[in-house]
Amino acid sequence: MRHARHLGQEDPYIDTATAADPVINPPGLAPAQPVTKPVWVDPPNQWLNIDQIAYGLLPAIGATVVIISFPVPIGYNGVINRLACNFVGGGWVEGSGDVIWKVLVNGTAPPAANSYNSIPASLGSPANPVPISGFRVFENQVVTIAAFNNPAGPDGGIVVAGQRVGARLMGFLYPRELEGNGLWV
Amino acid sequence: MANQRTTGRGVDLYSLRHVQQNPIARMLPLSREQAMVYRHGEPSPPAGHLDGYAPSWEVVTFVIAPQGTAQARVSVQRDFTLLAVNTASSSNVSGGFLGQMFDVMRSVRLADRGLQQALMGGNQGPPGPSAAFFLREPYPFHEHDSQILINVQNLEAVQNAVQIALYGVCLPFNRRHSPAAEFPGGPVGSAPEKRPTTGNQ
Numbered sequence: 001m002r003h004a005r006h007l008g009q010e011d012p013y014i015d016t017a018t019a020a021d022p023v024i025n026p027p028g029l030a031p032a033q034p035v036t037k038p039v040w041v042d043p044p045n046q047w048l049n050i051d052q053i054a055y056g057l058l059p060a061i062g063a064t065v066v067i068i069s070f071p072v073p074i075g076y077n078g079v080i081n082r083l084a085c086n087f088v089g090g091g092w093v094e095g096s097g098d099v100i101w102k103v104l105v106n107g108t109a110p111p112a113a114n115s116y117n118s119i120p121a122s123l124g125s126p127a128n129p130v131p132i133s134g135f136r137v138f139e140n141q142v143v144t145i146a147a148f149n150n151p152a153g154p155d156g157g158i159v160v161a162g163q164r165v166g167a168r169l170m171g172f173l174y175p176r177e178l179e180g181n182g183l184w185v
Numbered sequence: 186m187a188n189q190r191t192t193g194r195g196v197d198l199y200s201l202r203h204v205q206q207n208p209i210a211r212m213l214p215l216s217r218e219q220a221m222v223y224r225h226g227e228p229s230p231p232a233g234h235l236d237g238y239a240p241s242w243e244v245v246t247f248v249i250a251p252q253g254t255a256q257a258r259v260s261v262q263r264d265f266t267l268l269a270v271n272t273a274s275s276s277n278v279s280g281g282f283l284g285q286m287f288d289v290m291r292s293v294r295l296a297d298r299g300l301q302q303a304l305m306g307g308n309q310g311p312p313g314p315s316a317a318f319f320l321r322e323p324y325p326f327h328e329h330d331s332q333i334l335i336n337v338q339n340l341e342a343v344q345n346a347v348q349i350a351l352y353g354v355c356l357p358f359n360r361r362h363s364p365a366a367e368f369p370g371g372p373v374g375s376a377p378e379k380r381p382t383t384g385n386q
Contacts, residue, residue, distance in 0.1 A: 108338040
C-alpha cells in the first residue's frame with residue numbers, strides 16, 4: 001500500500017543528518033542539496049539487510065533442492081542485487097547445464113527478470129557474490145534459490161557423490177510506505 | 186412507512202437492482218437482471234453513443250520457459266473498454282501462470298501482485314479454459330494511445346503456451362462511417378475523412 005505524503009510532512013528521501021552535516025554543508029555557504037536516490041536504488045535510513053547464505057546436498061538426478069528460502073517480512077519491500085551460487089565436489093562442468101540454479105519468487109521467476117529461472121553457471125562464490133541487475137521483492141513473497149540436477153544436460157545429470165550446491169543472496173529491505181505513489185509497475 | 190413515500194418508491198438504498206452497472210456493454214438489462222445475464226435477440230441494437238462500437242478481442246500469446254516470465258504491450262483501439270478476460274495455457278499443473286495488467290497511459294496497476302490463472306480467466310483445469318471472467322464494471326482505456334501492459338509468470342516446471350484474451354468493445358479505426366468524434370489528439374490516418382474512396386465504397 002502506498003501512502004500519500006501530507007503537506008508539512010518530512011520528505012522521507014531527504015537525509016536530515018546529511019543535510020545538517022557542517023562538512024557537507026559548510027556554514028556560510030548556500031546549503032547543498034543532499035543527493036538522495038529512490039529507495040529501490042539506495043537504501044534509506046530505515047533499511048534492513050538481506051544476506052542469506054546456505055548450502056545443500058546435490059539432489060538425485062531429476063530432483064531439485066531448495067538451498068535458500070525466506071519470506072519478505074510484513075511491512076517491507078526490497079531489492080535483491082547480489083547473488084552467488086557455486087558447486088562443491090566433482091562431476092560438474094561449468095556451464096554444461098547439468099546443474100541449473102533458479103532464483104524464484106513465489107515459485108516462479110520475478111516479473112521481468114526472466115534469466116534468473118535458469119542459471120547454468122556458478123556466479124561468484126558465497127564469499128564473493130557478484131552484482132546482478134536485480135529485481136524488487138514485496139512483502140510476504142517467498143524468495144527461493146534452488147538447484148536442479150538436470151537429466152536433460154549433456155551428461156544426463158550428475159551422479160550424486162556427496163557434492164554440495166551453495167548460494168548466497170544479498171540486498172536490502174525498506175518500509176514499503178517509502179515507495180511513494182509514482183511506482184506503478 | 187415505506188408505502189408513504191412519494192418519491193423513490195421501490196428504491197432500496199442497499200440494493201443495486203435499479204443501478205445501471207454496465208452502461209456501455211449493456212449486457213445486463215435493468216429488469217430481471219438476476220435472470221437475464223445476456224441480451225439475446227433484442228429488436229433494438231445499441232444506438233446513440235454506442236453506435237459504431239464493435240466487439241474486440243485483444244489477444245496476447247506467450248511461449249514461456251519453465252518458471253520464466255514475459256511481458257507484452259497491447260496498443261488498444263479507440264475507446265477500448267475492457268469487459269471480460271479469458272485465459273488458456275498448455276500446462277496447468279501448478280497453477281498455470283500469474284498474470285498482471287497495467288494501464289500504461291494512466292499509470293495504474295490493475296493487479297498489485299500476479300493473479301493466478303484460475304482467478305484471472307475462470308475456473309481452469311486441464312484441459313483448456315472453462316470460463317471467462319466478466320467485469321461487473323467495465324474498465325475504459327479512453328486515453329489517447331492507450332496501452333495495456335501484461336506481465337506473465339509461468340508457474341509450471343515445463344514450457345507453457347499462455348494466451349490471454351481481453352474482450353471488450355471499441356470504436357474500430359477502420360470503420361467507413363464513424364459517427365463518433367475523433368480523439369482530441371486529432372484524426373487518425375485511417376479516419377473516414379482521410380481515406381481515399383474506391384469503387385467498392
